[in-house]
Amino acid sequence: MSWHVGAVRIVDEVCLTVTEGEFLAVIGPNGAGKTSLFNLVSGVRRATSGAVRLDGRDLTRLPPHRRARGGIARTFQSSSVFPTMTVAEHAELAARAAGARRVTGRRVAGLLARVRLEHRADALAGGLSHGDKRKLELAMLLAPTLAGAGPRLLLLDEPMAGVAAEETGELTAVLREVHREEGRTVLMVEHHMDIVLGLADRVAVMHHGRLLAVGSPAAVMADATVQDAYVGEAL
Template identity: 40%
Template sequence: MSYLAVEDLSISFGGIRAVDDVSFAVDEGEVFAIIGPNGAGKTTLFNLVSGIYFPDGGRVRFAGRDITSLPAHRIAPLGLARTFQNIELFEHATVLQNLLIGRHVHRRSTALSHLLFLPAVRREELEHRRRVEDVIDLLELAHYREQTIANLPYGVRKVVEVGRALCLEPKLLLLDEPTSGLNPEESEDMGFWIEDINRDLGVTVVMVAHDMGLVSRVAGRVLALNEGRVIAEGSPVEVQKDPAVVDAYLGAD
């Protein structure tokens, strides 16, 4: 059975069918890309999968479990993390604090044991620190560890957000436009990290992307959407050549 299975998913806003009967399946260990022109419904699809919108019809299954009607804070502990196109970080906190809060779902100790500074709390805290440091090393964020997000350049914030998602120790990572707003060099780094995350950490990745260079490099399979509907699915090369995709991007004759 597929790791992430989206079945006949639909949602309307007013009279607009933003996502219209979309189905796809992602296997464990894959890098899966979703492409499409502006307004195709890519981010809406992400919001449906990650529990910020609830669909009018259809189902979402993750690791064999129906998560269609679970809210975001219940989905996160199952091992599903995401990032946002426009970056949602805790602006007035440091990089380290942002990453530490990414471990929120793994915190077990109670308020009382925290206030008493019990040894178990210390052990737990050290474990969280160690995991966060691993992420900092992986994404080369050491230099920015103590800096406040508000003072960081856009490209670094984008990486911090991926880092925070990794601190959740996800099994499935949803990346919404991981390279939007990045310069070519930063985009290239992001591509390498996505490969590392997938290959070394064994995280299944589903990403929304505009950057076909990135998609061709890291994605195994691609789903193309237009006006809320699936218009093509296959390898990056196949999808790029698909007449429906060409029409969607360039306009039909």
């Protein structure tokens, strides 16, 4: 899959497969094309060439909302919450948008408990810490499960960006539980290598819009080409 802007190749012939139930992390220097790749997968941008497929279904020509209904759920680098709505109202709104007809307080509380936010149900989203906002976004991605149709693929674009150091541990635990206990397939862009190494089954490295390496975290981090391009020194 490629995306060109004029003669500039932003994403250049990237072929990446994520298996069901896998946690795949995408890393690379700033400007490597990681978020642009997410834009192509989620439909924010249309690929110049290539295809996006989910469970064998070609989504390449579908707009973002159709891809979301098809099972692709995404967060962005900047938090996207409504500051004057409560945490519970966010969860209920997301569930109803996904088609849930009966959204009781008990079901909303259960959804919030999955991301460790049940104790903040009545809090306004605008007053949440950045880490809690990230957890709320994750709850909204999982809200379609209340309508009987959970997301097939979670795209998490730098979930730790802006999160205080004291909150990263719990947020990491939530992501691990969503992946391992719920069996969700996750594709994550992240710069914090300790988070990547603690969560990912495989790591894909992008550099100058191209896929440089894909493999186990240990194998990728030991790759001299990756060290030169991404880190600049041995890990």
